[in-house]
Amino acid sequence: MPKFVKVCRTSDVPPGERRLVEAHDKPIALFNIDGTFQAINQVCPHRGGPLAEGRLEGNVVACPWHGWTFCVDTGLPDHDGGHSVSAYEVRVEGDDVLIGWLKP
Numbered sequence: 001m002p003k004f005v006k007v008c009r010t011s012d013v014p015p016g017e018r019r020l021v022e023a024h025d026k027p028i029a030l031f032n033i034d035g036t037f038q039a040i041n042q043v044c045p046h047r048g049g050p051l052a053e054g055r056l057e058g059n060v061v062a063c064p065w066h067g068w069t070f071c072v073d074t075g076l077p078d079h080d081g082g083h084s085v086s087a088y089e090v091r092v093e094g095d096d097v098l099i100g101w102l103k104p
């Protein structure tokens with residue numbers, strides 16, 4: 001399996017937007033933060049809420065179901081003691097957005 005897989009085109013996710021994609025058999029929430037793409041697991045660790053549908057403020061997304069918040073750069077909670085989600089490497093090649101393995 002290639003390390004990076006194409007998931008969409010850059011024009012599919014304008015700045016400030018997000019999209020549910022799939023890579024490595026995982027549902028992934030892809031965000032465009034002022035032209036920089038970030039990817040985290042789509043599934044909220046609380047009760048499985050869809051993070052690609054959450055409210056985005058800066059680089060923090062709030063789960064639409066109960067409001068848990070995560071940094072889309074790192075997948076870490078934006079407050080002490082919270083749960084985290086997996087964050088993935090993202091690469092742009094030409095007009096393509098590719099997702100790789102988990103961020104180290």
Ligand code: FES
Pocket residue numbers: 044045046047048049063064065066067068
């Ligand atoms: S399912 Fe995400 S906060 Fe509850």
